[in-house]
Amino acid sequence: MADKIITHWQGGLTFESDNPSGKKVIMDTDIEGQDERYGLSPKAMMLSSLAGCSALDVISILDKMNEEIDDFKIEVTGELTDEHPRYYHSVDVEYHFYGSELNKKKCERAVNLSVEKYCGVMEMFRRFAEVKTSIVYHIGTKLNI
Structure with missing residues (x-):
């Protein structure tokens, strides 16, 4: 089954895009003379998609392994x-x-x-980019956001 999204112009260079889940996201870009941003840039959303796809995998796999962690993040x-x-x-x-x-x-x-196996977005990125991965362990600390 194919995924379908609809992206609707909101004026200026701002767009609202839906998702097969029914959720929506606002996209825009830097506009000369305009300080306010309303959404995410499409290219940055690609990086977020990569992180999100892999993060879902990692946490799901760790849950199946009964491995507990205090916190987790991915920087792309x-x-x-x-x-x-x-x-x-x-x-x-x-x-x-x-x-x-x-x-x-x-x-x-x-x-x-x-x-290597599950993240489809990672595989898509490999089609046009060199992708390097690394792991950092923070023993005894918790992420402060």
Whole structure:
């Protein structure tokens, strides 16, 4: 079954896009002379999609392993080409695990399964970008946001 979304112009350079789940997201971009932003840029949303896809995998896999962590985040950095159309030619995905008794072997296994087997967005990125991954362990600390 194919996914279908509808993106509707909201005026200026702002758009509202739906999702097969029924949720909506606002997209825009930097506009010269306008300080206010209403949404996310489409390219940054691609990086968020990559992080979200892999994060869902990792947490799901850790749950199945009965592995408890205190906190988790993914930082994704993308480098755009200089020429138009600009696209991400390289992407770094950094997995951060927080906890007092982290099982590094299980965390690494969860990341590897996501990266190599389950994350479809990761596979899409590999079609046009060099993707590098790394894991950072924060033993005895919790993410403060």
